[in-house]
Structure formats: C-alpha cells, structure tokens
Amino acid sequence: KAGVTQTPRYLIKTRGQQVTLSCSPISGHRSVSWYQQTPGQGLQFLFEYFSETQRNKGNFPGRFSGRQFSNSRSEMNVSTLELGDSALYLCASSLGGELGTYEQYFGPGTRLTVT
Amino acid sequence: SQQGEEDPQALSIQEGENATMNCSYKTSINNLQWYRQNSGRGLVHLILIRSNEREKHSGRLRVTLDTSKKSSSLLITASRAADTASYFCATKPRTGANNLFFGTGTRLTVIP
Numbered sequence: 001k002a003g004v005t006q007t008p009r010y011l012i013k014t015r016g017q018q019v020t021l022s023c024s025p026i027s028g029h030r031s032v033s034w035y036q037q038t039p040g041q042g043l044q045f046l047f048e049y050f051s052e053t054q055r056n057k058g059n060f061p062g063r064f065s066g067r068q069f070s071n072s073r074s075e076m077n078v079s080t081l082e083l084g085d086s087a088l089y090l091c092a093s094s095l096g097g098e099l100g101t102y103e104q105y106f107g108p109g110t111r112l113t114v115t
Numbered sequence: 116s117q118q119g120e121e122d123p124q125a126l127s128i129q130e131g132e133n134a135t136m137n138c139s140y141k142t143s144i145n146n147l148q149w150y151r152q153n154s155g156r157g158l159v160h161l162i163l164i165r166s167n168e169r170e171k172h173s174g175r176l177r178v179t180l181d182t183s184k185k186s187s188s189l190l191i192t193a194s195r196a197a198d199t200a201s202y203f204c205a206t207k208p209r210t211g212a213n214n215l216f217f218g219t220g221t222r223l224t225v226i227p
Binding site for chain 2: 043102104107108111
C-alpha cells in the first residue's frame with residue numbers, strides 16, 4: 001500500500017501571499033488530519049476532515065482552512081501568510097472512527113518558508 | 116495546555132544500551148501513542164496503549180502506562196544507531212477536545 005503523500009515537499013513564499021498544500025491519504029483511509037510543527041510550539045493540531053466534512057478543529061486563526069474531496073484527498077490553505085507560518089506542515093491519515101482512536105499515518109511533510 | 120511533556124528533552128547513549136523516555140500528561144485519556152520522527156520528516160507510529168492497559172510490547176519497544184500518575188514510559192532495548200530520532204508521546208483525551216495532543220519530544224542519539 002502506498003503511504004501518505006504530500007506535495008509540494010518544499011515551498012518558499014513571501015508575506016501576504018497564500019499557499020495551498022496537498023495531501024493524499026492511504027487508500028481506504030477516510031480521516032485526514034493536519035498538523036503544524038515549529039521549534040517553538042512543537043506539534044499542533046490544525047484540523048481533521050472526515051468524509052469531506054471538517055470534523056475537528058484546533059486553535060488556529062481563520063487564515064488556515066482546508067477541504068477534503070470525495071476521494072479523501074485533502075488540501076490545506078493558508079491565506080495572508082505571516083513570517084510565523086514558517087513551519088513543517090504534516091498530514092496524517094487514519095481509517096476513521098473517532099479521531100485518535102486508531103494510529104495515524106503521517107506523510108513526509110511540506111516545509112513552508114515565509115520570507 | 117493539554118500538551119504532554121517528555122523527559123528527558125535529550126538523551127545520548129551508546130549502541131547496545133537501553134533507552135528510556137518518559138511522558139507526563141494532565142488530563143484523563145482514552146489512549147496514549149508513541150511516535151518517532153527522523154530529522155525534519157514525518158512521524159512514524161510506534162505503539163498505541165489504551166487507558167485500561169498497563170504495558171505493551173512491540174519488538175524492542177516496551178511501553179508502560181500509569182494512569183494514576185498520568186505518565187507513560189517508552190523503553191527501547193539494545194539500541195541501534197538507526198534508533199536515533201525524536202520520540203513523541205501523543206494523548207487522546209477521554210473528554211473534551213477530540214484530537215491528539217503531542218508532547219514536546221525527546222531527542223535520542225545512539226552513538227555507534
């Protein structure tokens with residue numbers, strides 16, 4: 001089975017721009033979660049999508065949004081980028097059920113640098 | 116914050132030695148999971164232990180859970196250079212926020 005894939009792997013943007021990151025989950029997995037990882041804040045949960053609906057949301061501003069398509073692929077969008085948005089963005093998929101009930105499988109991440 | 120804390124923050128051992136990492140958390144949990152991350156890459160799931168379990172094994176890994184002390188430990192036996200990575204615990208709260216809360220991580224270095 002192919003693992004979780006994320007594109008692009010690296011991205012450089014300037015302040016004020018917007019960015020879209022993509023995640024393809026493991027085949028058959030219906031839950032996709034997004035995390036932000038920074039040296040200062042560690043790993044923080046952004047949101048989770050299940051069956052094309054946002055099911056859970058972390059404590060991030062509305063500039064961070066996402067969506068999930070019928071094939072379970074998910075995209076995350078960040079608008080009006082700020083320097084503090086520089087981070088490794090990780091996507092994780094799991095079979096479903098309640099989030100966190102089962103192990104999550106992570107992609108390699110997208111390294112976003114905002115200048 | 117519901118974020119867990121790992122202890123120690125960094126650990127350096129010789130190949131063949133055992134490595135023990137601890138995780139403390141604050142709220143009642145449904146389960147606790149351990150993940151490994153090689154530098155700047157995605158996380159790899161290691162073990163999931165449910166709140167009604169006290170110990171689980173997987174190969175060279177042994178995880179214990181003490182819900183009365185709100186703590187868990189991860190033991191890696193007979194360490195190898197390839198075990199060099201950061202290790203994170205993640206907790207799923209029993210009530211309230213429905214997501215995983217990751218700890219701050221332990222950076223393990225295994226010296227060949």
